[in-house]
Each structure stands twice: as C-alpha cells, then as structure tokens.
Amino acid sequence: MKIFQIKSLRLKILMFTLPMLLLTMTVLSWFTYQNSKQLINKEIETKMQYLLNSTIQEMQTKLVSHMKLPQTLARTVESAGDVMSKDKMYSLIGKYLSTNEETFGIGVWYEPYQYKDYLKFFGSYAYRFNGQILYSEDYNTESYNYPNQSWYKIAMDTADTIVWTDPYYDENSKSTILTTAAPFYHFDGTLKGVVTANINFDHLQSIVSNIKAGTTGRALLVDKKGTYLFDKDKKKVLTANVANDSNASLSQAGKRILDNASGSTFYEDNGYNYRVYYQEVPETSWKLAMVIPESELFAPLNDLLVKSILIIAGAMLFVVILIYVFSSYLTGQIKKVNRFAESMAHGDFTNTIDIGSADELGNMSEQLNGMVHQLNVVLRKVYSSSDQVADTSVQLMLSTEQTAKAAEEISCQIQEVSVGSGVQVNQMNEANVKIQDTHERLKVMSDKMVSASSLIRHTLKQAQSGNEEIQEAVHLIQDVHSKTEESVRIIELLSAKSSEINKIVNLVSQISQRTTILALNAGIIASQSGSNGKAFAVVAQEIRGLAENSSEAGLEIQNLIREVQSEMKNAVVIMESSTKAVHFCKEKTESAGLSFDVIVSAVTEITEDTGAVGDDIGFIHSDMENLIEMIEKITEISADSADRSTSVSAATEEQMASMQEISSSAAILTTLAGELRETVEIFRL
Missing domain, CATH: 1.10.287.950 (Methyl-accepting chemotaxis protein)
Incomplete structure (x- = not known):
C-alpha cells in the first residue's frame, strides 16, 4: 500500500491519528446527541404524561361528581316504588341538582303509563337559569316523545348502572350538552324509567383550552369514535373526525390514537413534524392529546449539536498542532537510535547512545546501552563456553547410550505390567x-x-x-x-x-x-x-x-x-x-x-x-x-x-x-x- 511507502514518520503519525481521532470524536458526539435526545424525549414524555394525568384527573373529578347524581337518584326512585308524589319528586331532584354546580339539569323520566296508569308520559325536569333552579314539564308531550330520544334509548339498552351520551348541541340552552343516563327498575327487574343529568360541556372544554404545552403546543379532545370535542379550529368541533382528516398523516395518527389507550405518535403538516402524546379518559373513553412541534421539542438538542461540532473542530486543530510538534521531537530521537543501531550492525559494540530525556525514549536509550553491555558479556561467555560445549556433547553421547539401554529394560517391564x-x-x-x-x-x-x-x-x-x-x-x-x-x-x-x-x-x-x-x-x-x-x-x-x-x-x-x-x-x-x-x-x-x-x-x-x-x-x-x-x-x-x-x-x-x-x-x-x-x-x- 502507498501509505506504508511514505518515508516521513511525522506524516504517518498524522495520517493514522487524525482519522481515528476524527472517527472517535464523531462517534462520541453521535452518542452524546442520541443520549441527550433520549433524555429529552423521556423528560418531555414525563411532562406530557403529568400534564395529561393532571388534566384527566380534573376532568374525571367533575365527571364522577356529576355521574353520582343520576346514579344515586335512580336508586332512590327505584327503592321508593310507586309512593312518590309529584311534589316530592320535584323537591328531590331540586336537592340533588343543588349539590353539584357543574350539573346543568336533572330529570326523572318514567316509561309510558308507569307512573300512573292513566298518564302516558311523566317526566320531571329541573335546570339552572340565572342562578336559580327552575322546574319544567314541557317535555311530557307526544310531539317530543322522550322515549324515542337517543339519551333515553341508550339507557334502555345498557346493562350498566350508568351510561354517557355523546356531546350534542342543545337549542334550548344554546350550549353543548353532555347527558348521563341511569336506568331504574321495578322489583321484578323490568324497566321503570330513566334518570338523566346534563352537564355543560363548555366547562370541560375550558379545562382543555387552559392546557399549556410548551410555547406553541396545543391540546385536542376527541370522543371514542374520533369526533373532535375540542380543537383550536372551532369548525372541527362536533363536525369533523380525526381519523378522516384531509391530512393523511394526521388521519393515520388519529387512527393510532383511537386504537390505543395511551402512548405517543406523530404526523406532518405543511412541512413541519408534530409529536402527539395522548391518554384515555376512563369514564367516557375519550382521548385527550397534547400536540407540540418537534422543532420546539428538539431546539435545545440542535443547539447542543452545533456546539459539539464547533468543539470537535477546535479540538481537531489543537491535536494536529500537538501531533506535529511531538512527531518532530520523536523523529530527532529516532535518528540517534538509528545511527547507534547501524554501528552495532557492523559488529562494533564499543559505542553508547545518549538521548538526554527522562521519558520512554530516554529509558529506551538506557536499555539499549545495557543491552550492548550484556551482549559483550554474553559473547565473551559464548567464546569461553564453546570448548565446554564440545566436551559436554561427548559426555552427552555416552549418557544417551546408557539411557537407551535403561529405556529398553523399562519397556520390557511395562509390557509385563500391561x-x-x-x-x-x-x-x-x-x-x-x-x-x-x-x-x-x-x-x-x-x-x-x-x-x-x-x-x-x-x-x-x-x-x-x-x-x-x-x-x-x-x-x-x-x-x-x-x-x-x-x-x-x-x-x-x-x-x-x-x-x-x-x-x-x-x-x-x-x-x-x-x-x-x-x-x-x-x-x-x-x-x-x-x-x-x-x-x-x-x-x-x-x-x-x-x-x-x-x-x-x-x-x-x-x-x-x-x-x-x-x-x-x-x-x-x-x-x-x-x-x-x-x-x-x-x-x-x-x-x-x-x-x-x-x-x-x-x-x-x-x-x-x-x-x-x-x-x-x-x-x-x-x-x-x-x-x-x-x-x-x-x-x-x-x-x-x-x-x-x-x-x-x-x-x-x-x-x-x-x-x-x-x-x-x-x-x-x-x-x-x-x-x-x-x-x-x-x-x-
């Protein structure tokens, strides 16, 4: 190879050292970058999970407090049987409604002809209006026919004690409503009616809107089918589905969110990559997600990468200068050793070498001088011992003959032992x-x-x-x-x-x-x-x-x-x-x-x-x-x-x-x- 034909030791040191140093620094920087990336990802994920958990906990607290009202009211009405009068019914639902500020309205709805055999529809409904609790029987009509309403049907078809409707826009209150329905039964197990409780969905949306995810991050909330319940784009709320979004990347991310209870995913929008962290709301199976641009997430990491490259470049320049100075010193000392070796090659063992340093080269010169001295001693011994070797070889010949005879006898004895x-x-x-x-x-x-x-x-x-x-x-x-x-x-x-x-x-x-x-x-x-x-x-x-x-x-x-x-x-x-x-x-x-x-x-x-x-x-x-x-x-x-x-x-x-x-x-x-x-x-x- 041509690299081994270079005669300059200085150049060889540079050619061997610089690539290895450059590779080492690059690998070290890459590992540092990846480790930092993992640490940042882990820290971000921890913060996002904490933010999601705290938000879901706040939502869960409101939902559970609201859910307990129809659940306990249904059991109360169920145990009362047929003895509860209309006045007692209104008094009871009014007391329940006053216990939770988040609940917008509560109603008790009987199956047709179940409250009184002469009365087809009977539903008592209490709601809040301007800080007061009002009562209404406007829904007990053939035209409204509450048993055919979706919030009533889902309670009829469930085996659970409580069931949630999807959020919907209520024309009467001019707001988005979420209804919780709890069925109650006769003593023989047949359906007697349904208790409902409405909560203003704007309260839950305000919790999501107050989430701060970094500088430009945002939160979104979808139901179990993927319908937007909250997003910065108000036009999507209750009308668009995240799994059917026009952005194919966001649509795929939405499907992953719907398929898993919690985790993280990503999507691309207008050339920018976004990271999404999501988690399920237990009571309703909604998905709360935090969306934050990757450019914001990894901005500190990119700064670290630029600083690492600058540090590597400076370190490489410093190492090149240091290697040049050291190789010049090393070349001068090697020339002295070369001249000393040349005299030894011609059979002259009378010279010595003096490097004049206390490092490994100085130690090598001392060892070479000691080696020459020892070679002098050895050669003299070899010269004086050559005669002894000749005499010993004669004695060795005689001893080998005797040993051969003894070995032959041992062989015979061993065969008998065998x-x-x-x-x-x-x-x-x-x-x-x-x-x-x-x-x-x-x-x-x-x-x-x-x-x-x-x-x-x-x-x-x-x-x-x-x-x-x-x-x-x-x-x-x-x-x-x-x-x-x-x-x-x-x-x-x-x-x-x-x-x-x-x-x-x-x-x-x-x-x-x-x-x-x-x-x-x-x-x-x-x-x-x-x-x-x-x-x-x-x-x-x-x-x-x-x-x-x-x-x-x-x-x-x-x-x-x-x-x-x-x-x-x-x-x-x-x-x-x-x-x-x-x-x-x-x-x-x-x-x-x-x-x-x-x-x-x-x-x-x-x-x-x-x-x-x-x-x-x-x-x-x-x-x-x-x-x-x-x-x-x-x-x-x-x-x-x-x-x-x-x-x-x-x-x-x-x-x-x-x-x-x-x-x-x-x-x-x-x-x-x-x-x-x-x-x-x-x-x-």
Whole structure:
C-alpha cells in the first residue's frame, strides 16, 4: 500500500491519528446527541404524561361528581316504588341538582303509563337559569316523545348502572350538552324509567383550552369514535373526525390514537413534524392529546449539536498542532537510535547512545546501552563456553547410550505390567457379573419381603378385627348367660305362682261342691214349699248348674296347671343345661379371646421383624449397588492402567529412538561449537 511507502514518520503519525481521532470524536458526539435526545424525549414524555394525568384527573373529578347524581337518584326512585308524589319528586331532584354546580339539569323520566296508569308520559325536569333552579314539564308531550330520544334509548339498552351520551348541541340552552343516563327498575327487574343529568360541556372544554404545552403546543379532545370535542379550529368541533382528516398523516395518527389507550405518535403538516402524546379518559373513553412541534421539542438538542461540532473542530486543530510538534521531537530521537543501531550492525559494540530525556525514549536509550553491555558479556561467555560445549556433547553421547539401554529394560517391564493389568480386568469383569447376579437376587428377595410385609400387615389387621369380634362375642355370651339365669329365676317364680293358683282352684272346687249341695237342699225345700217355692227352685237349679260348671272348670284348670308345672320343670332343666352350655361357651370364647391376643401380639412382632429384615435387605441392596459401582470403577482403572502401560511402552520405545537422535545431535553440536568460536572472534568487544 502507498501509505506504508511514505518515508516521513511525522506524516504517518498524522495520517493514522487524525482519522481515528476524527472517527472517535464523531462517534462520541453521535452518542452524546442520541443520549441527550433520549433524555429529552423521556423528560418531555414525563411532562406530557403529568400534564395529561393532571388534566384527566380534573376532568374525571367533575365527571364522577356529576355521574353520582343520576346514579344515586335512580336508586332512590327505584327503592321508593310507586309512593312518590309529584311534589316530592320535584323537591328531590331540586336537592340533588343543588349539590353539584357543574350539573346543568336533572330529570326523572318514567316509561309510558308507569307512573300512573292513566298518564302516558311523566317526566320531571329541573335546570339552572340565572342562578336559580327552575322546574319544567314541557317535555311530557307526544310531539317530543322522550322515549324515542337517543339519551333515553341508550339507557334502555345498557346493562350498566350508568351510561354517557355523546356531546350534542342543545337549542334550548344554546350550549353543548353532555347527558348521563341511569336506568331504574321495578322489583321484578323490568324497566321503570330513566334518570338523566346534563352537564355543560363548555366547562370541560375550558379545562382543555387552559392546557399549556410548551410555547406553541396545543391540546385536542376527541370522543371514542374520533369526533373532535375540542380543537383550536372551532369548525372541527362536533363536525369533523380525526381519523378522516384531509391530512393523511394526521388521519393515520388519529387512527393510532383511537386504537390505543395511551402512548405517543406523530404526523406532518405543511412541512413541519408534530409529536402527539395522548391518554384515555376512563369514564367516557375519550382521548385527550397534547400536540407540540418537534422543532420546539428538539431546539435545545440542535443547539447542543452545533456546539459539539464547533468543539470537535477546535479540538481537531489543537491535536494536529500537538501531533506535529511531538512527531518532530520523536523523529530527532529516532535518528540517534538509528545511527547507534547501524554501528552495532557492523559488529562494533564499543559505542553508547545518549538521548538526554527522562521519558520512554530516554529509558529506551538506557536499555539499549545495557543491552550492548550484556551482549559483550554474553559473547565473551559464548567464546569461553564453546570448548565446554564440545566436551559436554561427548559426555552427552555416552549418557544417551546408557539411557537407551535403561529405556529398553523399562519397556520390557511395562509390557509385563500391561499383560497383568489385562488379566486383572478380566477377573474384575467376572467378579462384577457375579456381584450383579447377587444384586438381582437381593432385589427379588427385597421385593418378596415387601410383599410378605404387606401380607403380614393385612393379616395383623384381620387378627385385630377377629380379636375385636371375639371380645364382642364374649360380651354377648355374658349377656345371654345373665339373661338365661334371669329366665330360670322367672320360671321358678312362675312355678311357685302356679302352685298358689292350684290351691286357689282347689278352694274354688270345694266351694262349688258345697254350693251344689246347698242348691240341692234348696231345691228340696222349694219342692216342699209348693207353688210358693217354684221360683226359688228354679234359682236353686241354676245355682246348682253354675256350681257344677265351676267344678268342671276347676278340674280343667288343675289339669292345665299340672301340665304347665310339668313344662316349667322341663324348661328349668333345659335352662340349666343351656346355662351350663352358655357358661362353657363363655369360658371357650374368653380362651379364644386370649388366644387372639397372643396371635395379634405375635403377628405384630412378625410385622416389626419383617420390616427390620426388609430394611436390612434394602441396606444390603444399596451396599451391593455401591460395590458394583466400585468394581466398575476398579475395572475402568485397571483397563486404563493397561492402556497407559501400553502407552508408556510405546513412549519408552520413542524415547530410545530419541536417545539415538540425541547422540547424533551431540556429534553435530561438537562441530557447531567449533564454528561458534570462530564466529564470536569477528566482534570487537
């Protein structure tokens, strides 16, 4: 390249330094400019967001205060039902209207025939006029037909408690009005009517018009459809749409504003670029935007750019002068070094160099003088050591021959070690196979112990359940035993009672016999009395018949009692036998309960022992896995040792070859030592 053919060092320094310096300063300025631009953008965005937030907060405060009036009034009218009179209605809406200065008017509008079944339209409306609150019923006409008005329909069709209309121009008040509508319902959920509240939109427009965005910046307000609600161009308000603006750039920016809740965008108008910062008003979904020219935004940044360019130009001029002066000084010092090097090239090591400065060049001159001195010393040592090199090379030849023999013996030993390592690897592999087989068997045993432990735990549960059932049977048998004894006692008591009944029956039989005799005697006496005793004879005959029946019944009762007493004796015998059997069952059941206690205790011990054995087998299984890993590692180490032994054997053979090469090199070194001595004699020391 031509740049490397330039002979002037000064010019080379300038040609290399200036472009790099210019590039560095340019890049530094560019980064400074971009960083400043980012900082200014961030600061502007922060200020715009603060301005937007504060304005929206002020608007939100007015809107919320206004919105609460129809919302709460609707609930009040709804809860009042059909009992509110017209006077109370006007009084109520008047009180609500007086609570908020921003609200222009409030109305309560009923569905047709809902206020009174004979009254189709009923709407009570209160509004402000010259500082007073006036009331009107002018809207309750067929011609106005308020249920067909847009502000009424949107309340009918909404599921929300409150809904906002778009701003519209009211001919009566000669102002732009914003209506808030809140539906109210019957107890069954059907629409009963709508409460409305109007706010003068000029109040909200004045808030937007008072915004100051820089020197030439301005604010604009659009609804959720893009219609202008406020702009410096009054002709656009309520008539133009920002998304359909004749300026295509502004139209695109308007679409971005409508599509996003907040952010920033830009557009171009008459050759000027404008930056737009916007944010959504929560209650109405309007978009408030701040528009400011980019020329105003970045004016401080452009001033900074001009100042940076001037500073770079001055710095470049200063650096050029400084480089020229420094390169002249540097060139003079390099010439001295060049002359000193030229004398060294001719073999003259008797000269020295003196730069006469304390900087790096002066340090270099001292180092060069020291280097020449050291070269003198080295050359003298080389001259005196060349003979020693020749003698050492002879000794080196002898040593290499001995080393070669030793390496050959080492190679033989290493080969034997390699063979032994191979045998060890085979044995370790066989041991690993056997241990893995043992490991698998232990695993199977562990699985069986786990299964056996599960079965034993199940058996323990069954044994415990059986023990509980035996204990319950013992209690039942004890209960049966006690009831059997009670039955025996009752039967014995019945037997005693039947003996008493038998005595009573005997007594009745004796009375019957005596009655029969008395009746017979009475019949004889009656027959002797003639006609006067006939009636008495009939009575005596009946008494004798009853006595005979009683005697027969007494005999039957005695027979039945004898049979009952006989059966009771049999029942007593059977009960005593049953008592003995129950007692025997009780003893056997209690014995079985004790046996089940022993079984449960034994199964519990077996469960614990089985769990301990399972844990031991698990530990053995884990130890076997560790042992397998250790054997595999030992096998790998043995295999690696065999491989290394082979490598060492090969390296030993290579070393033998190297020894032969060293022996040859020692012979050559002897020759070179003589040539070196002749070469050193050329220099003047």
